[in-house]
Amino acid sequence: MSKTQILLWIMRVSMAALFLFAAFGKLTSRPMMVQEFDIVGLGQWFRYFTGIVEVVGAAALPIAQRAAPIRRWLRRAAEQPSGWPEKAR
Template sequence: MFLIAGFGKVTGSKMHVEGFKQWRLLQWFRVVTGIVEIIGAAALIIGYWESSWVAAGALLLGLTAIGGVLTHIRVRDSFKQTFMILVLGIISIFVFLLRYSELFNFPGF
């Protein structure tokens, strides 16, 4: 889901452009958010071969999801509008907590 959403943000799909306008966020932040989502999703995919990447990707996506939920709360979006990012954030945080110990094997740590 983050990979698809990230590509939509980077390529400027109408839904994401309008969403960032509604949330009163600048369009360059849409692109940055999309890149972060793509990197996080790629880290999860790399984690298939190198498990420490799962923890790093899940942490990155979990933090991104927290920012998304806070954005929805800030503009008083409905629960229906907030639900998907909330669920994805919970899953990301759960995966991170499952793989937390492997983060110390991540390259550069």
């Protein structure tokens, strides 16, 4: 592994840890988080939704580089008029 790859891996893992830390406060109903989402006015369901999205983001960050084949497939799907890739013949 090159130094750049190691640095990118460290940054991804650090960001994932920060996402998990932020999600923990939302999903465990910390008083500060409950109050913040009351002020926003979207309801407590949005606090849970945001926490779940942060957990999914934390899980996806370390594996983002390995998602290239899925990304290519989705790009081909978006370019097709029907929205799905044609079957290989």
